[in-house]
Amino acid sequence: METKAAPTNLNTLLTGLWNENPVFVQLLGMCPTLAVTNSVRNALGMGLATAFVLVTSSLLVSMLRKVIPNQIRIAAYVMIIASFVTVADYLIQALSISLSKALGAFIALIVVNCIILGRAEAFASKNTPGLSVMDALGSGLGFTFALFCMGSIREIFGNGTFLGHLVFGTHYQPWIILVLPGGGFFVLGLLLMLVNIVNERVKRRRTVKVGCHV
DSSP: OOOOOOOOHHHHHHIIIIITOTTTTSOOOHHHHHHSTTSHHHHHHHHHHHHHHHHHHHHHHHHTTTTSOGGGHHHHHHHHHHHHHHHHHHHHHHHOHHHHHHHGGGTGGGGGOHHHHHHIIIIITTSOHHHHHHHHHHHHHHHHHHHHHHHHHHHHHHHSEETTEESSOTTOOOOGGGGSHHHHHHHHHHHHHHHHHHHHHHHHHHHHHHHHHO
């Protein structure tokens, strides 16, 4: 009987970045993904805030995993996550009032983001602080990467700008639909298709290599 190899820090990090990307693979956190990605600035702000809460809450949950009673673990996790969401909200307000207003209620809704509570329950509560931080960092960066991709496409083609700077010149006619709610669904569907194509090609190449060595 083969024993399962223990996860390493690098593998744990890369898993959240691509193989189990919260948006492109697990389809979690769809509310902020569709709502705040009409610009790169908003997308990065939400992504980094979520990553911050992920890392800090996973670290604390892992450190307290043997102290928190099993019967109240979910309530304890929510309290921990809510505390760090409050910190993230105040940090954003201190750094940029305009960004805070643009993200609005979606910062507070990080508390109920399935990504964060899911990683706390599925990973941080069962692993060491070091591995838990790497898992949370991978998922947080994966979420930020997904939002950045969507925000870039929607802002570049929907406004003709990138981080507020003109990309195509003053004569470009923006595709306004991309910055509207419907455009978010269109861009997400396009990116999901591209990710699935890439993953399928990678699987085929691995299958061919394995077949050649048999």
